[in-house]
Amino acid sequence: MMVNNRKDRILTGMRPTGPLHLGHYVGALENWIRLQQKYDCYFLIADYQALGDHVAEIERIRSAVLDVALDWLAVGLDPKKTTFVIQSYVPEHAELAMLLSMIIPLSRVQHNPTLKAEIAQLNKKDLSLGFFNYPASQVADILLPKANLVPVGADQLPHVELTRDIANKFNRLYGHVFPIPTALVGRIPRLVGIDGQVKMSKSLGNCIYLSDSRETVEEKVRKMYTDPTRKTATDPGHIAGNVVFTYLDAFHPNREELQKLKLQYEQGRIGDVQTKKILADLINSFLDPIRKRRKHYEAHPEEVKAALMEGTSRAKKIASETMAEVKSAMKIHNYEEGLDKITQLQ
Ligand code: ATP
Ligand code: MG
Numbered sequence: 214m215m216v217n218n219r220k221d222r223i224l225t226g227m228r229p230t231g232p233l234h235l236g237h238y239v240g241a242l243e244n245w246i247r248l249q250q251k252y253d254c255y256f257l258i259a260d261y262q263a264l265g266d267h268v269a270e271i272e273r274i275r276s277a278v279l280d281v282a283l284d285w286l287a288v289g290l291d292p293k294k295t296t297f298v299i300q301s302y303v304p305e306h307a308e309l310a311m312l313l314s315m316i317i318p319l320s321r322v323q324h325n326p327t328l329k330a331e332i333a334q335l336n337k338k339d340l341s342l343g344f345f346n347y348p349a350s351q352v353a354d355i356l357l358p359k360a361n362l363v364p365v366g367a368d369q370l371p372h373v374e375l376t377r378d379i380a381n382k383f384n385r386l387y388g389h390v391f392p393i394p395t396a397l398v399g400r401i402p403r404l405v406g407i408d409g410q411v412k413m414s415k416s417l418g419n420c421i422y423l424s425d426s427r428e429t430v431e432e433k434v435r436k437m438y439t440d441p442t443r444k445t446a447t448d449p450g451h452i453a454g455n456v457v458f459t460y461l462d463a464f465h466p467n468r469e470e471l472q473k474l475k476l477q478y479e480q481g482r483i484g485d486v487q488t489k490k491i492l493a494d495l496i497n498s499f500l501d502p503i504r505k506r507r508k509h510y511e512a513h514p515e516e517v518k519a520a521l522m523e524g525t526s527r528a529k530k531i532a533s534e535t536m537a538e539v540k541s542a543m544k545i546h547n548y549e550e551g552l553d554k555i556t557q558l559q
Pocket of ligand 2: 228
């Protein structure tokens, strides 16, 4: 699909709050890797957004910016085909967020279910105005490169919905500037944490990281909850709500074998130790090529730097074009024109 002779664009991103995990892969990265072939992709490292709840942890954000870049390269995002962007290096993100926050109804943000859930996780006194405002910054992030498609995990859907409404509202108020973006949710919309919590999340510390060693993966899988009603390996086991099977569903490449395994488990013919061993092996073989690519980039930091700097400078160009268009549409420019007219009349 092409708009105005250009490839359709993607904008999506991650917060540099820590290294990336399996949830990022199945919820988002897997799609990004596929889509980079066909779309003009902007992948944003949202460091300003991360400040919202990590303002006292600048060092953590600084190292996570590099972790995220390395993780992206390690999973196979190709900086020759795509554009990596550091949010704070393109100040237009902040400028557009400020302008759009003027047309975003406060009540829409107050009722945003994802924001509400995240606020509930925060200590009340840690809730900053900046954090509360992050859906507005996300609207701006998506609209700045005029994205058509936004591949994300399910938790991000309310933000994309808000973006669509605000793009429509802006176009109605000031004339057509923005395409209306569509969300695309990954194969596993929301991967649960290894503790069974509703979402694997850096903030909840319940993750298997893409950078974990083989031993760490084995250790984390060994500690996973299974079926609390099962006392011995010969008791019939339950699949529903069993974290090990949730992960097997996500990572087993062979549906038929997985079906057999589930049957054996339900009939008490296979124990937790064995199913966990199968899962750890599967995750490790999934991670092996990622580990190999990571080694390459760890040995070539100059390539990581080039990906970040070249991408960011491409994004700057697009950003300044959009901002000029936005300001012209809103008539927030050339105030001095009025003075020129007076001068001409005299
Ligand atoms: P934080 O806890 O700091 O917010 P996070 O783990 O939620 O970190 P983000 O950077 O906020 O990660 O999310 C980046 C992208 O990954 C988003 O598209 C989000 O929907 C997706 N994502 C994150 N966690 C999961 C998950 N457990 N399952 C599916 N998708 C996920
Ligand atoms: Mg998040």
